[in-house]
Amino acid sequence: MLGRKLVERLAREGALAGEAIEGLILADVVEPQAPPGDIPCERYAADVSQRGAEETLLAERPEVIYHLAAVVSGEAESDFDKGYRVNLDGTRNLFEAIRHAGHRPRVVFASSIAVYGQPFPDVIEDDQFLGPLTSYGTQKAIGELLLNDYTRKGFLDGIGLRLPTVAVRPGRPNAAASGFFSNIIREPLNGQEAVLPVPDDTRHWVCSPRSAVGFLVHAATVDGAAVGPRRTLSMPGVSVTVAEQLESLRRAGGDEAVARVRRERDETIAGMVGAWARAFDPQRALALGFRADDDFDAIVRAHVEDELTR
Amino acid sequence: MLGRKLVERLAREGALAGEAIEGLILADVVEPQAPPGDIPCERYAADVSQRGAEETLLAERPEVIYHLAAVVSGEAESDFDKGYRVNLDGTRNLFEAIRHAGHRPRVVFASSIAVYGQPFPDVIEDDQFLGPLTSYGTQKAIGELLLNDYTRKGFLDGIGLRLPTVAVRPGRPNAAASGFFSNIIREPLNGQEAVLPVPDDTRHWVCSPRSAVGFLVHAATVDGAAVGPRRTLSMPGVSVTVAEQLESLRRAGGDEAVARVRRERDETIAGMVGAWARAFDPQRALALGFRADDDFDAIVRAHVEDELTR
Secondary structure, three states: HHHHHHHHHHHHHHHHOOOOOOOEEEEOOOOOOOOOOOEEEEEOOOOOOOHHHHHHHOOOOOEEEEEEEOOOHHHHHOOOOHHHHHHHHHHHHHHHHHHOOOOOOEEEEEHHHOOOOOOOOOOOOOOOOOOOOOOHHHHHHHHHHHHHHHHHHOOEEEEEEEEEEOOOOOOOOOOOOOOHHHHHHHHOOOOOOEEEOOOOOEEEEEEEEHHHHHHHHOOOOOOOHHOOOOOEOOOOOOOHHHHHHHHHHHHHHHHHHHHHHOOOOOHHHHHHOOOOOOOEEOOHHHHOOOOOOHHHHHHHHHHHHHHHHO | OOOHHHHHHHHHHEEEEEEEEEOOEEOOOOOOOOOOOOEEEEEEOOOOOOHHHHHHOOOOOEEEEEOOOOOOOHHHHOOOOHHHHHHHHHHHHHHHHHHHHHHOOEEEEEHHHHOOOOOOOOOOOOOOOOOOOOHHHHHOOOOOOOOHHHHHHOOOOOEEEEEEEEEEOOOOOOOOOHHHHHHHHHHHHOOOOOOOOOOOOEEEEEHHHHHHHHHHHHHHOOHHHHHOOOEEEEEEEEOEEEHHHHHHHHHHHHHHOOOEEEEOOOOOHHHHHHHOOOOEOOOOHHHOOOOOOOOOHHHHHHHHHHOOOO
């Protein structure tokens, strides 16, 4: 979803980091769709966990490489081998191929707030210990360490972003444990019922898809020297409770929208979400010019503008 | 050196964690020597970076596995591929083989204070951010993350130890940047000259070989549940300046020993050592019963007892 939105924005603007985009090279496990417009675009179905896949992608020495892969949290937990093969080996294969290409591109690596596991403080600072409690979080934390080392050695110029949970996600409800953060806004605004599996006082750290894409675009422009040796930054976001989300929903869709949210506690989801990070103090990212949504009302407005008023 | 001393102690005591040792299985890149005594001992030359090497070592399902490997800091920095192949792939191969053996042994993993890079405080707490500035430190930090995840999944029962710099190392001077911390004690006590390449006020975190072996032995006995999900512990040690080391040398060997230390500044070594951690507050390890030397005089006494009075 983020990759698609990023590609659409790059195709629409035709420029990145102040330079015209000559073309896009898109790769995913299934062949990606071309964006609207007439920007030159190569598209590949590629498995980054297989050595050799990357050489084709790097043949034209792209100056900016986005690595948003890949196996999500739930699947990395249930299929241990696949998670390590794709998220760890795939990342390492890509970094190795970039090293051997030798042109030292900017590499933007999507990390995750899943690199943090309890215990952590209510507000997480930039120097918080990386203590993941999932295989996915472990693989992302290892990716951060590799990004630092490959950057330090001069093999690439990496910037990692620890993205907040992205809400409101467009499309159909999915099975991700975090899906309800989007569902309880998107579905009621669309006249549909949504299930809320956690208590109203559940607090979480979110950003809009529009902001997340903005972080990815801005990451192409950041001065690596100003970032220093620790190349991954916690992104800004909005710390919001479910109750506050529902008040934003009320302001956007009225009482009838809120009435479409049905409380149906799921202890498994409530337990998982209760262990997630609730808020950050992302000083480094703010100093480097990364900007998030103002508040959850702005996130709902972005959803309405981007998804419901086309 | 530590592996050899550990094996000698285990062979001498014939027991570990309150149980008699049935036998030892030793593996190194060259076939290790058997320890003195008649303890059953299999010895292998094995390359852990080659998948399959581990299955032989695990055939008898050892209950305690020590992983002290492998490529040291300087070589991991100069030979990037070898460092990752041995220190990362080798560790992962071993953990995978243990996972597939299925008997969930205690695995003691030697990490390093090289997982910490500047900036860090004068005294490093247990929750300090892992920010290595070398490939070796990166590989050790990744090993810590893998140890946590394999333990969390129930594939093994890991304990990692961030060892201080070990001094006084026995044997001949070596080329390691940290070698002088040992050389300036060992050589003068042996009637030989030693070179001091750093200022007298250089502070560092050290432990005796005897203490380091004691940590490894104690790690076999620690209750994993009490350690929690973050399985690697910073070990206690002695925070000492070179000037304090030299006063210990004076007490052990007199003014004539100290006179054998020649100051010859090496800016490269001084720069490297100046970026290393100087002191720790290892609360978790202390609470779990790990004990270091009382002070640097005790470290010098341990060296005299263990190496010079046989």
